[in-house]
Amino acid sequence: MGDLDGLVKEFLVESYENLDRLDKEFLQLEQTPGSREIISSIFRTVHTVKGTSGFFGFEKLQGVAHAGENLLVKLRDGALVLNQDISSGLLRSVDAIRAILGEVEKTGAEGSENYLSLIAELEHLATGAAAKPVESAPASAPAPVAVQAAVVSAPTAEHPVMPSAQSSELAPRPSSSSAEFAAKPADGAATAGGSLADQSLRVDVSVLDRLMNLVGELVLTRNQILQHAGATASSALVTTSKRLDNITSQLQEEVMKTRMQPIEAVWGKLPRVVRDLAKQIGKQVRLDMEGKDTELDKSIIEAIKDPLTHMVRNSVDHGIEKPDKRIAAGKPAEGCILLRAYHEGGKVTIEIRDDGGGIDPARIKAKAIEKGLITVEQSAKMAEREILALILAPGFSTAEQVTNISGRGVGMDVVRTNIEKIGGSVDIASVVGIGSSITIKIPLTLAIIPALVVTSGGERFAIPQINLLELVRIERAKAATLIEDVYGASVYRLRGQLLPLVYLSKELGLPINESAAINIVVLQADETQFGVVVDTVLDTGEIVVKPLDKQLKNLSVFAGATIMGDGTVALILDVFGLGTRAHAMGKNRDGKKAHAAVATGEPKEPMLLFQSPDDGRMGILLSQVVRLEEMDASKVESAGDVEVIQYRGEILPLVRVFQVLPERRRNPRNPDAGVQPDVLPVVVHSHNGRHVGLVVGKILDTVEESLKLQRAAGRAGIKGCLVLNGKVTEILDVESIVRTVVPDFYKA
């Protein structure tokens, strides 16, 4: 029994895959109606379903597949020409097969519906159309056609190909069809498909998850070995551990890859959705896709499936206009929806663009006022971008009539919530009359995320960097004046805006420590900002997210747990849950919120990022960089107490940034995170024709970002911190660093 269950399961998995391919092929077929190759491929798929279902005794399934197959034979043999009716009929048979498979999966039986009318219709299509004049007249006698066709084609058959061989013996009425199938043995696609299948195999996701766990564990062990190796003098051990390090990193990368799937896994269904919907509401829509191969973690693929479908439906329903309206506007009758996906800065960006009517801000505004989301005064002050963002607000739907297509109450706010749940963001842009675009940005994986580690009440906690806006540090002495009290609630004025404060140890019932300074971690969840007061901010790093067991599922304050470098467990804070618990997640305070910063469009400043010895990131303004050099460490000489190097016929004084910065760790946490010790990355900085070289860590990237510095970083040589691409980055104060080594560098 168990054996058969396994077989049925395999059959289901395989058939679902086949059906997904069928959807695509049917649509291709509509574009190139004559393609025998596509018809043959469709035929083979349907035939396989039929044969296998016969083997398992799924008679209804077999009946539907058989009727569809008969129709396909006619098409393949040229007895019929594909038209809209046939194509719709075939698509419906695919739907029926899918429905029966779904029933089988759920109950193990085929369900009560028997699809007789569908079968009759398919038969009618096969026979009815045969009356029309077609080229190959002899094959088009009404009922026994299938058999005849088989007879006609049988002589050309050499060997039945692939699965039909066994299934034909098991299926009750297969002989004709398997012969037909064999009639096209020399089809390139069949052999190509076979060899492709040989190169891949199906692996249970849970196996991959376990692999991932083991690799995570290996990474931790590697880190410990590296620490020990660093402390010994044995060069053999050091070399071996370096190799171990290297291999582990590669292994981690490869295992991560096994969980990746191309976004096509989600997109594959959309052409069908668009086609059906467009037909239903009398629109002409073309769906273009770019970047189908863009890969995403499986868990993310699952999470974006529904939101993406919803948005594409929205585009067809609300975005694209009816053909007459489009022509009147001077556009082609056929509307176009473009899906684009690409990797950018450690994230995946998905765009959904349409060339429809765009979103009218005036209508949105009126609707939002009508629904009481904003007041008239507020609306007057809002930028267009902010107004468009209202579409994502809960309880907003502009569809004038509620259709069964979109606007069923679960609107864009659900889409946004779902995307934000996986750490993504949604952005809308639109030009009236030209079209609109929705941009979704999501992290590559959920399994490993960058996080900030803090302590509170003697415990360590990880905070996902995706929620992190900035860090504020206030000296205890000044706290009394800077932190104000509003009826028992603490608030801090952050650049003139009130930031509600949550004391983490108080909220979690942990012992309260009186530290020398107050560290505020400014967080954002669901458009609301609040500050969490912690005892110390430790550092940042990538953490492997592990779910909590059932006993702790009810604790909404924690999103999971992770294992730290020393092998102990730390809890990951759920920012949304924490905010809710602390009642910091109120209503959006008068619509100003997070978009304000975006809307004002602060000027951006290019910055060069490099790694610091403790695995953090530091930045330097590109305007202070003349050039970047890699210098040979053995060429460094000393002149007095200053290190110098010969550079372009000049003597270049060198400043080792990490030695100047007081708080930098003496021993790097990750010794080889930087560069080989014999090559020094040097940033050349100049003033009044004089040059100085800053020896920094491994160069990471350049970025452009508005310089919203957090002044209170409080270390010498650091201008402040800001969050770049979700990571805290310290910006160097170049002048003060240079002065510590070359005091008169800036003197005229």
Next chain:
Amino acid sequence: MIDVATQTRQFCTFRLAQHLCGIDVLVVHEILRQQPMTKVPLAPPVVKGLINLRGQIITALDMRTRLGFPPRDDGRPPINIVITVGEGAEASTAALLVDEIGDVVEIDPATCEPPPDTIPGALKDLIQSVCKLEKGLILILDTAKAVKVE
């Protein structure tokens, strides 16, 4: 199905307060000495913390608290019994914190009786049966219920 009434079964025994308790040996993964533990704020009192078992994060449940016994006061570190109950998606792994680990004993179901009615409520719910050995009584715990924490 195995006929429970006649088959002798093996039980892993441990001491909790003054009682000797037993759990089906088949659910036991391993026995660990004291592990570094991370406290979980806001969790129910029975959850003592999280431990790292070779990369898997496991919830440690204090059996004294679970059964309504007074807290440990002899200063000795508790022992972790790592068990898995349920199957497939329902499976749940947890570490039970007990005072002292005992032997694995074979028990003839014929020597077992349902828990006496006089046992206090919380405890009675978790005790499957009471076995009469020569040395004394063994309380057989219902592990599925024991790891369920509201």
